[in-house]
Amino acid sequence: MKIGVVSRPDKPEALGVVREIVEYLSQRGVEALVEAETALAAGAPGGSIGLGDMDADLIVTIGGDGTILRTAMYLERPETPILGVNMGSRGFLTEVLPEDLKPALDRVLDGDYELEECIKLSSRSLDGGRSFPDSLNEVLIASSLPSKMLDLRLGVDGDNLLDIQADGAIVAPPTGSTAYNLSAGGSILAPGLEAMILTVICPYSYFRSIVVPTNSRITIGLLKPKVDALAIIDGQEYAILEPGSTIEVWKSEHRASFVRFKSFYKRLGRRLTFRRVQ
Numbered sequence: 001m002k003i004g005v006v007s008r009p010d011k012p013e014a015l016g017v018v019r020e021i022v023e024y025l026s027q028r029g030v031e032a033l034v035e036a037e038t039a040l041a042a043g044a045p046g047g048s049i050g051l052g053d054m055d056a057d058l059i060v061t062i063g064g065d066g067t068i069l070r071t072a073m074y075l076e077r078p079e080t081p082i083l084g085v086n087m088g089s090r091g092f093l094t095e096v097l098p099e100d101l102k103p104a105l106d107r108v109l110d111g112d113y114e115l116e117e118c119i120k121l122s123s124r125s126l127d128g129g130r131s132f133p134d135s136l137n138e139v140l141i142a143s144s145l146p147s148k149m150l151d152l153r154l155g156v157d158g159d160n161l162l163d164i165q166a167d168g169a170i171v172a173p174p175t176g177s178t179a180y181n182l183s184a185g186g187s188i189l190a191p192g193l194e195a196m197i198l199t200v201i202c203p204y205s206y207f208r209s210i211v212v213p214t215n216s217r218i219t220i221g222l223l224k225p226k227v228d229a230l231a232i233i234d235g236q237e238y239a240i241l242e243p244g245s246t247i248e249v250w251k252s253e254h255r256a257s258f259v260r261f262k263s264f265y266k267r268l269g270r271r272l273t274f275r276r277v278q
Contacts, residue, residue, distance in 0.1 A: 001030050001031070001057050001058075001109070002030075002031045002032075002033055002056045002057050002058075003025055003030055003031070003032055003056055003057065003058045003059070003060060003105075004032075004033045004034075004035065004049075004056035004058070004059040004060070004080075005018055005022065005032055005033065005034045005035065005038060005059075005062070006035040006038055006051065006059060006060070006061045006062070006063075006067060006070075006071045007035075007041075007042065007061070007062040007067065008062065008063035008064070008066075008067050008087070009037050009038055009040070009041035011063065013087060013098075014063055015038075015041055015042040016042075017062045017085065017087070017098050017101065018034065018038055018042040018062060019043075020101075020102075021060060021062075021101065022034065024102055024105065025105070028105075028109065030109070033049050033054055033056050034048055034049075035049065035050070035051055035054065036048045036049060036050050051070075051071060051074040051075055051076070052075075052076055053076055054076055054080075055076060055077070056080060057080070057081075058081050058083060058108060058259070059071055059075065059080055059081070059082045059083070060082075060083050060084075060085065060105075061085065061094075062085045062087055062098075063085075063087050064087065064091050064094065065084075065092055065093045065137075065179070066235065067084075068082060068084050068093045068094065068136075069093075069136055069137055069234045069235065069236060070236055072120075072136045072256045073133050073134070073135075073136070073233075073234060073236050073237070074133075078120065078134065078254040078255070078256060079117075079254065079255055079256070079257050080257065081115055081257040081258065081259050082256065082257065082258050082259065083096070083104065083108065083259040084096075084258070085097070085098055085101055086098075092178050092179065092267075093175070093258070095258065095259060095260060095261060095267075096261070104261065107261065108259060113259050113260065113261055114259075114260045114261070115258070115259065115260070116191055116257065116258045116264075117255045117256075117257050118136060118173065118174065118175040118191060118256045118257070118258065119173040119174060119194070119196070119214060119251060119255060120134040120135060120136050120173065120251075120252040120254050120255055120256055121134065121136075121138075121139055121171060121172075121173055121196065121249055121250070121251065121252055122134055122250055122251070122252040122253075123135065123171075123231070123233065123247055123248065123249045123250075124247070124248055125231070125239070125245055125246070125247055125248075126219070126245075126246045126248050127242070127244065127245050128245070130239065132233045132237060132239065133233055133234075133237050134252045134254055135173075135176070135233045135234045136173070136175050136176060136234060136256050137172065137175065137176035137179045137180070137234045137235070138170045138171060138172040138179060138180055138181060138234065139170070139171045139231065139232075139233060139247065139249050140168060140169075140170050140180065140230075140232040140233075141168050141169045141222075141229055141230070141231055141232075141241070141247060142167065142168035142201070142229060142230050143167065143168060143227060143228075143229055143230075144227075144228045144229055144230050144240065145227070145228075148227055149165045149166060149167060149202075149204065150165070150166060150167070150168060150169075150222060150223075150224065150227060150229055151163065151164075151165055151222070151223035151224040151227070152164050152165070152166060152169055152200070152220055152221065152223065153219075153220070153221035153223050153246075154169065154198065154200075154218075154219070154221075155218070155219040155220075155221070156198075156212055156216055156217070156218055156219075157216050157217055158217075162205075162207060163223060164200060164203055164204070164205050164207060165203065165204040165205070166200040166201055166202060166203040166204065166205075167202040168200070168201040168229075169198065169199070169200050169201065169220050170186065170197075170198070170199045170200075171196060171197070171198050171199075171218050171220070171249040172186070172189075172196060172197050172199070173189070173195075173196050173214075173251075174189035174190060174191050174192070174193050174195065174196075175191070175256070176234075177189040177197055178268070181197060181209075184199050184200075184201045184202075184209075185199065185208050185209065186199035186208070186209040187209065187211065188268070189211065191264050194213060194214045195211050195212065195213055195214060196211070196212060196214055196216075196218070196249075196251065197209055197210070197211045197212075198210050198211075198212065198218050215251070216250070217248055217249070217250045218248070218249045218250070219246055219247065219248050219249075220246065220247045221244075221245070221246040221247075222242075222243055222244060222245050223244075224243065225243045225244065226243060227243060228240060228241060228242060228243065229241040229245070231247055
């Protein structure tokens with residue numbers, strides 16, 4: 001079995017956990033593949049390899065949700081299971097604390113866990129023909145200028161839903177519904193739902209969000225001729241959108257997978273009250 005290890009490279013505590021993991025896996029006779037940037041920062045032994053070339057049976061991430069999102073976006077095989085170790089703040093996507101990691105690895109090696117499969121979203125610019133990396137959290141359309149609203153045309157399956165003024169718009173799958181979508185007033189979607197949510201940010205309207213099935217295609221068009229915008233994919237990839245651009249979002253053919261020991265609702269309750277997972 002091969003286990004990949006990815007960490008925040010700027011957090012000494014996380015890098016210390018990396019070294020502990022590599023040593024522990026070696027004791028268990030498991031090969032550790034340490035992501036190149038992580039290995040350089042931690043001075044960790046074991047194979048050093050880029051995320052795009054990491055062919056592992058499991059990935060352990062040490063950090064917060066940002067570390068998981070970066071890992072999920074650039075993995076060679078997007079469906080590779082991820083076990084998230086929380087060294088961030090809320091850590092909605094993580095599963096265990098550092099002190100619980102060794103018992104968690106033992107459970108994984110013994111097959112005592114559940115896999116949670118999560119929808120990802122594909123997106124592209126219909127005007128420039130540019131495709132973006134798949135997103136696990138959200139596709140965000142926001143003004144490139146602070147305090148400037150966007151005139152947006154929202155559509156579903158080729159039909160115009162409405163034209164609206166707002167600070168931006170978010171399309172999220174269930175996994176990302178607890179992130180920026182939730183802060184913007186969108187509903188939480190439970191894992192397993194074949195749905196995605198379109199939520200507008202600070203709209204000049206009563207409309208807030210709509211949930212649509214994953215066989216739908218959502219479009220977000222920029223109407224105001226003099227305002228540029230940004231397409232931001234999971235906070236990792238940024239693209240400048242010219243006035244008049246239209247972004248299309250749909251369900252990806254790929255999914256992400258997470259190792260879980262607790263139910264979604266137990267995890268959710270603790271995250272929403274900003275308590276560390278027990």
